[in-house]
Amino acid sequence: MSWAETLRAAVEAIRAHRLRSALTMVGIVIGISSVVLTVGLGQGAQREVEDQISALGSNLLIVSPGSSTDSAGVRGGFGSASTLTVGDAAAIADEDVAPDVEAVAPVSSSQTSLIAGESNWTTSLIGTTTSWQDVRARELASGRFFTDSELERGAEVVVLGPDTASELFERGSPVGQDITIAGSRATVIGVLASTGSSASGSSEDDVAVVPLSTAQAITGTTSTSVSTIYVEARTGDTLAAAYQEIQALLLTGHGVSATDADFSISTQESLVETANATNRTLTVLLGGVAGISLLVGGIGVMNIMLVSVTERIREIGLRKALGATPSVIGRQFLVEASVLGLAGGAIGVMVAVVGAQTLPALIDQPVSLSAVAVTAALGTSLALGVGFGVYPATRAARLTPIDALRSD
Amino acid sequence: MSAAARRGRSAQRTRGANTAPVIELEGVRKVYRSGEIEFEALRGVDVAIDEGEYVAVVGPSGSGKSTLMNILGCLDVATSGRYLLAGEDVSAMSERELALVRNRRIGFVFQQFHLLPSKSAWRNVELPLVYAGVPRTERRDRAVAALERVGLGERIDNRPGEMSGGQQQRVAVARALVTEPALILADEPTGNLDSASTADVFGLLDDLHAHGRTVVVITHDHEVADRAPRNLVVRDGLVTEDRRFVAVGGVRR
Ligand SMILES: Nc1ncnc2c1ncn2[C@@H]1O[C@H](COP(=O)(O)OP(=O)(O)O)[C@@H](O)[C@H]1O
Ligand SMILES: Nc1ncnc2c1ncn2[C@@H]1O[C@H](COP(=O)(O)OP(=O)(O)O)[C@@H](O)[C@H]1O
Numbered sequence: 001m002s003w004a005e006t007l008r009a010a011v012e013a014i015r016a017h018r019l020r021s022a023l024t025m026v027g028i029v030i031g032i033s034s035v036v037l038t039v040g041l042g043q044g045a046q047r048e049v050e051d052q053i054s055a056l057g058s059n060l061l062i063v064s065p066g067s068s069t070d071s072a073g074v075r076g077g078f079g080s081a082s083t084l085t086v087g088d089a090a091a092i093a094d095e096d097v098a099p100d101v102e103a104v105a106p107v108s109s110s111q112t113s114l115i116a117g118e119s120n121w122t123t124s125l126i127g128t129t130t131s132w133q134d135v136r137a138r139e140l141a142s143g144r145f146f147t148d149s150e151l152e153r154g155a156e157v158v159v160l161g162p163d164t165a166s167e168l169f170e171r172g173s174p175v176g177q178d179i180t181i182a183g184s185r186a187t188v189i190g191v192l193a194s195t196g197s198s199a200s201g202s203s204e205d206d207v208a209v210v211p212l213s214t215a216q217a218i219t220g221t222t223s224t225s226v227s228t229i230y231v232e233a234r235t236g237d238t239l240a241a242a243y244q245e246i247q248a249l250l251l252t253g254h255g256v257s258a259t260d261a262d263f264s265i266s267t268q269e270s271l272v273e274t275a276n277a278t279n280r281t282l283t284v285l286l287g288g289v290a291g292i293s294l295l296v297g298g299i300g301v302m303n304i305m306l307v308s309v310t311e312r313i314r315e316i317g318l319r320k321a322l323g324a325t326p327s328v329i330g331r332q333f334l335v336e337a338s339v340l341g342l343a344g345g346a347i348g349v350m351v352a353v354v355g356a357q358t359l360p361a362l363i364d365q366p367v368s369l370s371a372v373a374v375t376a377a378l379g380t381s382l383a384l385g386v387g388f389g390v391y392p393a394t395r396a397a398r399l400t401p402i403d404a405l406r407s408d
Numbered sequence: 409m410s411a412a413a414r415r416g417r418s419a420q421r422t423r424g425a426n427t428a429p430v431i432e433l434e435g436v437r438k439v440y441r442s443g444e445i446e447f448e449a450l451r452g453v454d455v456a457i458d459e460g461e462y463v464a465v466v467g468p469s470g471s472g473k474s475t476l477m478n479i480l481g482c483l484d485v486a487t488s489g490r491y492l493l494a495g496e497d498v499s500a501m502s503e504r505e506l507a508l509v510r511n512r513r514i515g516f517v518f519q520q521f522h523l524l525p526s527k528s529a530w531r532n533v534e535l536p537l538v539y540a541g542v543p544r545t546e547r548r549d550r551a552v553a554a555l556e557r558v559g560l561g562e563r564i565d566n567r568p569g570e571m572s573g574g575q576q577q578r579v580a581v582a583r584a585l586v587t588e589p590a591l592i593l594a595d596e597p598t599g600n601l602d603s604a605s606t607a608d609v610f611g612l613l614d615d616l617h618a619h620g621r622t623v624v625v626i627t628h629d630h631e632v633a634d635r636a637p638r639n640l641v642v643r644d645g646l647v648t649e650d651r652r653f654v655a656v657g658g659v660r661r
């Protein structure tokens with residue numbers, strides 16, 4: 001019996017037992033699609049974070065405040081108080097002390113509400129210096145960024161992120177319009193271009209950028225502390241050198257040893273790594289859940305396959321009586337199970353593809369399907385079909401024809 | 409052609425040919441085991457059947473007729489003893505070789521028909537040809553020819569569920585003869601049939617015998633047994649009588 005003949009017979013047998021075949025496939029479809037989708041969700045989240053971080057630029061060092069030790073020797077928790085000041089930023093900008101630093105942008109950020117006419121919108125207010133635009137590598141879609149003199153005199157000007165601008169102004173150009181920031185009036189002088197990172201609605205595009213001095217006036221603070229200091233190294237190659245320089249400078253400036261450092265410096269690479277570690281945990285977790293559903297689906301498949309073979313032992317006996325060898329019987333069930341498994345797997349992958357298209361719209365999470373997950377899923381469904389279909393069939397094929405014919 | 413005339417012809421040929429027997433059983437025993445319980449269904453059977461013979465196997469229910477027939481048809485294996493089929497020792501054969509023997513040499517007709525319910529008549533009949541490796545188009549031609557031979561040329565596309573018992577058994581006979589096997593075995597082929605269908609089926613078996621096939625049939629039908637040139641009587645797992653009727657001038661004595 002040729003393979004083509006066997007394949008035709010398999011398709012015929014599957015169609016002859018429609019309900020049973022459908023039930024078998026449902027188990028596989030559920031298992032496969034959930035595995036592919038959950039793995040896709042994990043990978044989508046990972047890719048999103050990677051995109052966001054790579055949008056930061058590879059020359060970038062981010063100095064964040066760390067735990068601080070107060071005069072009584074009590075260490076505060078991470079981020080409990082900002083230990084970074086405008087003075088630190090100025091020190092890092094000193095070319096003699098940190099020759100590998102290209103530019104420095106201290107940032108103080110807080111949540112504020114913006115009002116433009118009838119619309120209001122809450123977003124993060126970023127108070128920074130003119131070098132922010134270069135350090136963060138941001139383009140302007142329209143208007144201009146603020147100038148050094150505006151920074152010095154604390155001018156009431158604001159540059160909006162593209163998403164912020166569209167939230168506040170449905171029509172017309174925002175440039176030249178006045179808005180109210182936490183009760184203070186400011187004129188919009190520019191709108192940033194979108195970062196273009198895949199994650200739309202990322203906070204990078206929803207900001208209001210004002211001169212540092214203006215931010216202090218708006219929030220009514222006299223403190224010189226900042227939330228973050230962004231540092232651009234001269235090149236990607238001098239990143240490590242710049243890191244060393246900043247660390248030495250801040251340790252000396254704050255009078256602490258490396259073990260008591262009240263700040264931390266991260267690079268894009270280290271951020272990616274941390275994010276990936278988190279996402280890997282997530283993916284493993286989701287994959288575990290999906291694996292369990294695949295297992296449950298597999299047990300369903302096993303049940304139906306076992307029932308199917310038991311029901312068909314008489315058929316196996318008859319075929320043997322008419323001259324089928326055990327290997328031909330084994331091959332028949334192998335092909336049947338493979339066709340069922342692969343068809344179920346293929347439908348499962350299709351369901352996953354459709355899910356990957358529709359899910360992001362529903363839960364605002366990107367899903368990225370991977371060829372590896374799809375291949376592994378198809379392989380698994382094939383293995384399930386074969387494992388649970390062929391083994392009992394070859395056992396049945398070892399019975400004498402009359403024993404198989406007499407079974408019920 | 410009358411049954412008596414057929415019997416006469418085959419009797420002459422059996423006498424004249426003097427060939428090696430197609431079936432030779434020596435001390436065949438069959439023990440069924442179910443758990444602790446053993447049951448000896450055949451207790452040492454010696455039988456030889458020549459090519460072209462027509463043998464009716466008779467005996468009371470439970471005497472071991474089916475057990476014997478299943479061994480003859482290579483559907484089951486003897487617990488001990490020797491079975492030579494056309495001179496070859498069956499007991500030494502592998503599963504594969506046994507399948508080949510069943511496919512090429514034997515056509516088996518069961519009391520319960522054993523047709524595949526999801527397949528049409530011709531698809532049921534072609535099955536042995538599938539395992540013989542006959543190409544698809546030839547299979548259909550031969551299956552249709554076999555169905556015509558049993559008088560079902562009009563029903564080739566019907567499924568077993570759409571046919572009467574007699575028709576189903578004729579499909580089963582067509583399946584047994586489609587490979588042109590030398591040996592036709594039938595275990596109470598008319599046990600589930602009415603008398604008209606019974607006559608049909610035995611008519612077909614007679615016809616096969618007339619065309620030179622060796623036919624062994626289990627029957628409770630005295631008329632059928634009486635018409636057969638040779639009767640094997642099985643009692644208690646032994647062949648207790650081997651009656652041969654020599655036809656002289658078309659009359660059995
Ligand atoms: N598979 C089996 N397991 C146990 N005992 C069996 C089996 N098949 C038949 N027998 C027993 O063997 C004896 C002969 O059975 P069988 O050959 O079917 O008789 P017959 O066909 O002459 O009616 C019976 O007593 C029957 O109960
Ligand atoms: N379900 C069916 N579909 C088509 N034809 C049928 C069906 N059942 C019976 N027949 C036909 O009706 C006729 C009589 O059938 P039935 O009474 O079963 O015959 P029997 O006397 O052999 O038992 C037969 O020719 C059979 O083919």
Ligand SMILES: [Mg+2]
Nearest residue numbers: 473474475595
């Ligand atoms: Mg019987």
Ligand SMILES: [Mg+2]
Nearest residue numbers: 572573574602
């Ligand atoms: Mg009827």
